[in-house]
Amino acid sequence: MPQPQTNELTVDWIRRWWRQPDHYDWLSDYLESQGQQRPIRIFLAVTLAVLGAIPVLIELGRPGPPDVLAVIVMITATGLCLAMAAMWLRRWPTRTQSRVFAIGSALCVGAACLAEPDPQAGLIGCSIFAAIAGLVAFTHTSPYLALICGIAVATVTGCAAKIAMLGDPLGGVSKAIIVLVGIVTVPGVGQIMVQMLGTGAVQSDVDALTGLHNRRGFYRGAAEQITRARSYRSSRVGVVLVDIDDFKRINDTEGHAAGDRVLIAVAATLRRVAGKSAVTARVGGEEFLIATAVGGSSLRALAERVRAEVDHLPQGVTISVGAACTPSATDGDIRTLLDQLVELADEAMYSAKRAGGNRIDYRELDAPPPPKPAPPPAAPPRSAGTRPG
Incomplete structure (x- = not known):
């Protein structure tokens, strides 16, 4: 009997998670009010720059003649990650800019990992998805996080399938699981941190729902x-x-x-x-x-x-x-x-x-009250003993 109730609670939790409002504005205001925007911008910029260099480093370390298509895709992915890092280093981006860069980076990273001739190197490159998904979980809504995770899962599955076709199916599955655990864990921690910050924002000067002052x-x-x-x-x-x-x-x-x-x-x-x-x-x-x-x-x-x-x-x-x-x-x-x-x-x-x-x-405020209407003129007094004519 408790099974239907458990299923209903699970569906309700998923529905609320999916429909939770965008917290980009209030989080931006809250971090600014606490003086934390600048150190977070620097941290994100350095992280994105380091992770963005991974595809190029993998390609440079691969023996044999370079694959032209793989090189083009990887350089594009690295360039987009570096551009995103420069944006975060310069200023706090708008919500739209953050979304566009996150989705664009995920697509380029996915293409670079799938284009890599060595599927094991492609799986290593998939670790970049953890940083992108963590950033989206920290700043945007669940549908955007689901999109990034979907791109990541598809890329990891493609690389694992290549490893399996090379004669190591168990190795492909085990390596894919390790990478996926990291990709899922980082955004999970990000969303927990947002919930904790939301509690702190309510107790400070920011309304957690709208991002305005309280x-x-x-x-x-x-x-x-x-x-x-x-x-x-x-x-x-x-x-x-x-x-x-x-x-x-x-x-x-x-x-x-x-x-x-x-x-x-x-x-x-x-x-x-x-x-x-x-x-x-x-x-x-x-x-x-x-x-x-x-x-x-x-x-x-x-x-x-x-x-x-x-x-x-x-x-x-x-x-x-x-x-x-x-x-x-x-x-x-x-x-x-x-x-x-x-x-x-x-x-x-x-x-x-x-x-x-x-x-x-x-x-x-303090405006003079409107003038009261003048009373009607009083009738002249009548003399005693007179009668109306």
Whole structure:
């Protein structure tokens, strides 16, 4: 009887592993916040450069006349690995660049190993897949990892089949198993490390799901915004609060995985629209905050751009946006000022939501209240003893 339940749990685990969101952005931000991007970049660059040189070294050490096709393929593989190493050494790559280089390197390494006339040397070259798969496991989603591992398994199987055809089937199988264990172990450790870092990110200033700041990170970054704004007396500080309309319905009808994808898409949009100079954070289940040093009209325009960009997302969601701005970068306690701005932006957001959602509401902190309508003029007093005519 417990067998069906075990199978169901296994399928559920595989489904969750396959659908886990991309962690490239939050991992990049987390490593940067901890000052670890540079040493990791150097480590990856050196590792890729060393591993990328393996195919050429194997070819140079092979006796006999060189195989022209093998040399071309191996030089291409080495060149791509070295280019990827140079990219990591120079700067932290974008998510797309990282994906393209990882897949391209895997394809070139696979071609180089299969083109190698000596299949045992080809199997040794397959060890490069461990580094590529580990990098993908550390930075990207499970489908990309499955693609890299698929290329690796196909290459290892091809090299092992060549060894078997040369009269050593058991040797081919045993060597293939040794190489495959290394290829599988490295990305497995990488994914465990990502999970551990994710726990640390939640406890620091980064939201692990979206890669944005969390509430603590928002207040720290927004305080720095106000401090800088106060050095320019004409600067103003604004806060934009975003709430996804009818988000509970998404979780209830489509599942939490779909809700996570919506949160990630909205977070990426806010990050792009607000720009690097702003502080963008996820501070609640479906609530986001942006703090920036801008004027009132610019803040209103930013809020409208955020609303419009989210409205065009393929996920088909809308947001209610509240914006609040100071008349100037006023003196006083920074935390108190931020609390006032967030509270006022929250009131504006709820006003936009009550009006139907998918709209913005803008407020000024310490703005004078609107004038009350003048009371009607009082009727002149009537004299005692008089009667209306």
